[in-house]
Structures are given as C-alpha cells and as structure tokens.
Amino acid sequence: MMAMKTGTKTLAVDFGGTSIKIAVTDGGTILQRAATLPTAAYDSPRAIMKAMSTSMRELLHSHPDAAGIGLGMPGWVDFYRGILYQLTNVPVWNKQEPVREILEQELQLPVVLDNDANCMAYAEWKAGAGMGMENLVCLTLGTGLGGGIIIHNRMLRGKNVSCAELGQTSIHYAGRVGPFGNRGAIEEYIGNNEFARDAAKAYAAAGISRSVAECAPHLLKKAAEAGDSIATQLFHDFAEKLACLIMNLTYTLVPDAFIIGGGVAQAGKLLFEPLTASLREQLFPVHFSSLQVLPAHFGADAGIIGAGLMAADYADGKLF
Amino acid sequence: MMAMKTGTKTLAVDFGGTSIKIAVTDGGTILQRAATLPTAAYDSPRAIMKAMSTSMRELLHSHPDAAGIGLGMPGWVDFYRGILYQLTNVPVWNKQEPVREILEQELQLPVVLDNDANCMAYAEWKAGAGMGMENLVCLTLGTGLGGGIIIHNRMLRGKNVSCAELGQTSIHYAGRVGPFGNRGAIEEYIGNNEFARDAAKAYAAAGISRSVAECAPHLLKKAAEAGDSIATQLFHDFAEKLACLIMNLTYTLVPDAFIIGGGVAQAGKLLFEPLTASLREQLFPVHFSSLQVLPAHFGADAGIIGAGLMAADYADGKLF
Numbered sequence: 001m002m003a004m005k006t007g008t009k010t011l012a013v014d015f016g017g018t019s020i021k022i023a024v025t026d027g028g029t030i031l032q033r034a035a036t037l038p039t040a041a042y043d044s045p046r047a048i049m050k051a052m053s054t055s056m057r058e059l060l061h062s063h064p065d066a067a068g069i070g071l072g073m074p075g076w077v078d079f080y081r082g083i084l085y086q087l088t089n090v091p092v093w094n095k096q097e098p099v100r101e102i103l104e105q106e107l108q109l110p111v112v113l114d115n116d117a118n119c120m121a122y123a124e125w126k127a128g129a130g131m132g133m134e135n136l137v138c139l140t141l142g143t144g145l146g147g148g149i150i151i152h153n154r155m156l157r158g159k160n161v162s163c164a165e166l167g168q169t170s171i172h173y174a175g176r177v178g179p180f181g182n183r184g185a186i187e188e189y190i191g192n193n194e195f196a197r198d199a200a201k202a203y204a205a206a207g208i209s210r211s212v213a214e215c216a217p218h219l220l221k222k223a224a225e226a227g228d229s230i231a232t233q234l235f236h237d238f239a240e241k242l243a244c245l246i247m248n249l250t251y252t253l254v255p256d257a258f259i260i261g262g263g264v265a266q267a268g269k270l271l272f273e274p275l276t277a278s279l280r281e282q283l284f285p286v287h288f289s290s291l292q293v294l295p296a297h298f299g300a301d302a303g304i305i306g307a308g309l310m311a312a313d314y315a316d317g318k319l320f
Numbered sequence: 321m322m323a324m325k326t327g328t329k330t331l332a333v334d335f336g337g338t339s340i341k342i343a344v345t346d347g348g349t350i351l352q353r354a355a356t357l358p359t360a361a362y363d364s365p366r367a368i369m370k371a372m373s374t375s376m377r378e379l380l381h382s383h384p385d386a387a388g389i390g391l392g393m394p395g396w397v398d399f400y401r402g403i404l405y406q407l408t409n410v411p412v413w414n415k416q417e418p419v420r421e422i423l424e425q426e427l428q429l430p431v432v433l434d435n436d437a438n439c440m441a442y443a444e445w446k447a448g449a450g451m452g453m454e455n456l457v458c459l460t461l462g463t464g465l466g467g468g469i470i471i472h473n474r475m476l477r478g479k480n481v482s483c484a485e486l487g488q489t490s491i492h493y494a495g496r497v498g499p500f501g502n503r504g505a506i507e508e509y510i511g512n513n514e515f516a517r518d519a520a521k522a523y524a525a526a527g528i529s530r531s532v533a534e535c536a537p538h539l540l541k542k543a544a545e546a547g548d549s550i551a552t553q554l555f556h557d558f559a560e561k562l563a564c565l566i567m568n569l570t571y572t573l574v575p576d577a578f579i580i581g582g583g584v585a586q587a588g589k590l591l592f593e594p595l596t597a598s599l600r601e602q603l604f605p606v607h608f609s610s611l612q613v614l615p616a617h618f619g620a621d622a623g624i625i626g627a628g629l630m631a632a633d634y635a636d637g638k639l640f
Contacts, residue, residue, distance in 0.1 A: 085606060149573075155470065159574050160610055163572060166572065171490065182571075282503060
C-alpha cells in the first residue's frame with residue numbers, strides 16, 4: 001500500500017456499458033472532465049484499464065494534489081479486495097480482474113471500487129437527499145434496478161461481493177427468470193426494456209399497434225399526461241411491483257428513508273401516487289406513517305460524485 | 321432511570337400467546353424457572369404485567385443480584401422507547417402500553433423488551449450457531465415466520481418499531497393477503513397452519529381425505545419418510561417459497577449466515593435438500609458458494625435465553 005495523501009480532491013470514474021466518464025471531483029462538485037472513453041472500443045479488460053490510466057494520468061498533471069481514485073462499476077464487485085468479477089454489459093469483461101492492484105500500480109494512488117449503484121447511494125448519503133441518515137435505501141430505476149443500502153451509518157457491503165443487488169430480488173417465487181436463474185427478479189418486470197415490452201403488449205391487446213421503442217418510459221409518460229388510460233394503467237402496474245420491493249425492504253429494515261432516482265423516477269406523480277397508495281394498503285400503520293420516499297438529489301452525475309466521495313474517504317483512512 | 325447493577329444474572333420473560341415463561345438466567349443458562357402464567361387468564365395488559373411482576377418479585381428474593389429484566393414479546397415493539405404496540409395473539413392487548421416504564425417502576429431494575437424473534441436471534445448470535453458473526457439473519461419457522469437480523473455487529477432495530485418482520489415480506493406481488501393487507505406475505509404460505517391447510521387440499525386433490533390436523537408438519541414429515549410422495553412434494557413446495565425469501569435476503573444483505581430454527585426446521589433434509597437445490601439454481605455463483613444455512617443451536621428456550629442475554633448487555637450499558 002502506498003502512502004496516502006489526505007484531501008477531498010479525487011479522480012472519479014463512472015464506468016458505463018456505453019461510455020466511461022472520468023473527472024476530477026471535490027466533495028459534491030465536478031472540477032474537470034476528461035473526454036469520455038467508448039467502452040466497446042477496447043478488446044480486453046487490460047486495454048480498458050490502460051486507456052483509463054492514460055486519461056487519469058493526464059488529469060493528474062493539472063491536479064497533482066488528487067488524494068485517490070474512485071470507480072463505480074456496473075457489475076459484481078468485491079469491495080474489500082478491489083476485484084471486479086464480471087460486467088454484465090461489457091462482453092469482453094468476462095472474468096475477474098484485480099482492478100485496485102492494477103490501477104494502484106499504474107497511478108500510485110489509493111484506489112477504491114464499488115458497484116455503480118453503491119456509488120450513487122454514497123453520493124445521496126454523504127451529500128444528497130439522505131445526508132446523515134443512519135439507515136437508508138437508495139434505488140435507481142433504469143435499464144436495470146440498482147440499489148445501495150446504508151445501515152448503522154455504514155454502507156452495507158456484504159461478505160465478499162456486491163450486496164443491495166435489489167434488481168435481482170424476487171416479487172414472485174414462480175415468476176419471470178432473471179440472469180442467474182432467479183425466479184421473479186423484479187428487474188424482469190420494471191427494467192426499462194421489460195417495461196416497454198409489456199407496454200407494447202398492453203397496447204396490442206387493446207388493438208393499438210405501438211412498437212417497443214414507442215413505449216420508452218418518457219414517451220409513456222407523455223401519453224399518460226395526455227390522457228391515455230393504457231399508459232396510466234401501465235404506471236400503476238409498475239408502481240404495484242415497485243411497492244412490493246419497498247414493502248419487503250420496509251418490513252425487513254425499517255430504514256429512515258428510501259431515495260429513488262433514475263429515468264422512470266422522472267414520471268413524478270404518475271408513479272409516486274399509486275406507489276404511495278399501494279404502500280398505505282400494505283404496510284403496518286406505524287411503518288407507513290413514518291415512511292419517507294424521497295426523490296434523488298443528484299441526477300446523471302450521482303455515480304461519478306459518489307465515486308469521488310468514496311475515494312476521498314478511503315484515502316483519508318475513514319471507515320465507510 | 322435507576323442506577324444499574326452490572327452482572328450477567330438476569331430475569332428473563334418469554335411471552336407467548338398461550339403461556340408466559342419466566343426464569344432467572346445467566347449467560348446461556350437457565351438457573352431457575354417460575355411457574356408459567358396462562359396468558360388468557362388475564363383481562364387486560366395491566367393485569368398481565370401485575371402477574372408478571374409478582375412472579376418476578378418472588379424470583380428476586382432468591383436472586384437479589386439480578387442485574388436487569390429482559391422480555392421477548394410476540395408483537396410489534398418499539399425497542400428504543402420500551403413500548404409494545406399490539407400482540408396479535410393476545411386479544412386483550414390491543415393498544416400500546418409503556419411496558420418498560422411500568423415494570424421498571426414495579427421492580428426497580430432496568431427493563432429491555434424486544435420482539436421474540438429478535439430475542440431468539442440474539443441468543444444465536446451471542447451464544448449459539450451465529451456466535452460472533454458480523455452480519456447474520458435468523459429465521460424461526462412456526463405458526464408465524466419470525467426473523468432477527470444482525471448487521472455490522474449490531475442487532476437491527478429499525479427506526480421506531482420491530483424490523484426483520486420477515487413473515488410479512490412478499491413472495492408474490494399479487495398473492496395471498498397478510499394481516500396488514502400485504503399481498504403475498506410468505507407467512508400466508510408457510511406458516512404452520514397455512515402449510516397444513518394446503519397439504520389437506522393437495523391430498524384432497526389426489527382423492528385422499530386427510531384433515532388439516534392430520535397435516536401438521538411433524539405428521540407430514542413421518543408420511544414423507546414413509547415414502548408418501550405427496551408429503552415429499554409438499555416439503556419441496558415449502559422449500560421453494562422459503563428459498564425465495566432467503567434468496568431475496570442474500571441479494572439484499574449477503575449475510576455471513578442464515579440460521580433456521582422452529583418446528584418445521586426439524587424436517588431436516590426433507591426441507592434442506594430442496595432448499596439448497598433451489599438456492600443453487602437462483603443465486604449468483606459467488607453468493608451460493610459462500611452461503612451458510614445453519615440449524616439453530618437453541619430450541620424452545622432460545623427466546624428466554626436471548627431475553628436474558630439482552631437484559632445483561634442492557635444493564636451493563638453496552639450498545640447492542
């Protein structure tokens with residue numbers, strides 16, 4: 001382990017299936033962005049890490065005081081050992097790689113990596129809508145459904161691999177099968193693509209031809225707001241399934257709050273009204289009366305900001 | 321708050337729907353038992369607390385060095401305020417009562433109360449199968465399905481009322497309705513009574529007349545062991561539903577272990593073999609390979625021992 005500089009300025013990486021964003025961050029602020037890297041342009045994990053290192057080395061020329069590096073990765077991470085098992089959306093990344101070791105050697109700075117949803121949760125907890133809460137669940141609704149959980153003022157990490165993989169939890173013990181054989185995985189119902197496919201089917205059943213692309217969540221939102229009752233019902237069904245997850249987490253954890261971000265969360269009251277009604281129907285009254293479901297504070301930059309905040313705390317030797 | 325004596329000898333109460341057990345405990349040991357009190361003999365919560373106080377006062381004559389009192393209650397507890405909201409199985413206890421305040425005044429000892437399943441989990445964590453684990457989930461299978469969760473070396477308590485109410489979590493977003501309107505509550509499928517009712521239906525569907533009483537779990541176990549394929553299938557279906565809960569908690573928390581106690585857990589490999597097979601099918605491989613599902617160490621005394629251990633830690637001023 002190299003000597004650690006302390007400070008809040010860090011390098012942060014938001015690793016996506018399409019592009020890799022790299023920036024210099026300080027607290028909740030982005031100071032400088034590097035050019036994004038096209039994820040699919042590289043033919044191996046080592047080539048990806050090489051390109052990231054080159055980009056970060058350039059940023060370090062102008063920010064030699066950066067204290068560490070944080071990475072949010074859309075896959076299964078062993079936080080404690082700094083290993084990434086696999087990246088679902090990056091086909092060439094199909095076996096585990098010691099990301100921390102490689103990048104620490106390349107850049108001579110402490111490196112921390114975590115699941116991207118954990119990074120978003122970290123941003124909301126440290127600087128966003130859940131600031132200072134003892135027990136917190138963050139959900140992000142997009143292509144997948146990601147989660148991050150804080151318990152007893154610490155981010156939950158699990159024993160050896162990403163936890164809070166809430167998209168893989170089941171809402172039906174004999175339901176649709178997820179990527180690991182997990183029956184009823186909620187992502188198979190309310191992931192963006194699955195939601196759009198179900199929507200196209202609902203229109204078809206009503207004799208209306210609409211492609212899956214025409215059923216993207218933001219288009220359904222427009223339709224519902226224009227009075228389309230099928231679209232309204234689709235958000236209602238979505239809310240029913242999301243309520244099942246939030247109910248389960250409430251009976252299990254009774255957190256101080258749920259924070260919800262990601263694209264579908266933009267649907268506003270189309271989603272949140274039926275969600276609240278369903279939770280009122282299904283929760284123990286004391287739970288419901290103290291339940292807080294809050295919109296996320298950070299938008300598209302939540303992941304990179306969270307990765308930067310993590311890197312600063314890690315370089316500072318703080319437990320988190 | 322009265323001055324606290326420190327020590328490990330305590331009074332402990334296991335409050336059941338049928339009888340109230342009271343004992344003097346020391347660590348994981350029961351030193352002396354009082355006569356059990358018949359729960360239904362009292363016409364109000366105050367009368368119940370009066371009878372418990374009288375019994376405990378007698379025990380204190382022979383054990384004046386007891387450091388505190390711990391109570392496990394089968395209902396919704398606010399651990400931090402020492403309040404019991406309601407007891408599902410005790411009709412006269414239908415509104416919240418400040419149990420801690422009343423008993424501390426009566427007996428002049430520090431009082432701690434918690435949900436009975438939390439007490440069982442505490443016993444397993446402090447002195448049983450999960451001793452010293454950082455993250456642990458305990459399940460108890462009986463009339464209901466109770467749970468207790470340890471995270472980051474602390475029992476999870478929630479914000480204001482019992483958490484780890486795992487019997488109320490859903491395994492089907494549109495399934496059987498639980499006591500709080502919660503759709504798909506797992507207790508409605510694998511609680512002892514529901515399991516027996518489903519078993520009687522399965523026999524009836526096969527043209528075999530068997531009463532619900534004849535379908536109690538221990539009788540189904542005998543039947544399965546004697547080669548009855550319907551009974552074997554019933555345990556398989558039970559395991560499928562339990563696997564859904566354990567899978568959800570694994571994807572959410574990745575605990576060090578699950579500990580399973582209660583009557584149905586006695587079914588042994590009839591339950592645990594299909595349970596393991598189902599989890600292998602449905603979990604991310606890294607999760608499955610490190611998954612530990614362990615039988616509980618304590619039997620019927622788990623609750624009273626856990627209540628005693630809690631009382632000792634509470635009287636000792638330890639956070640837990």
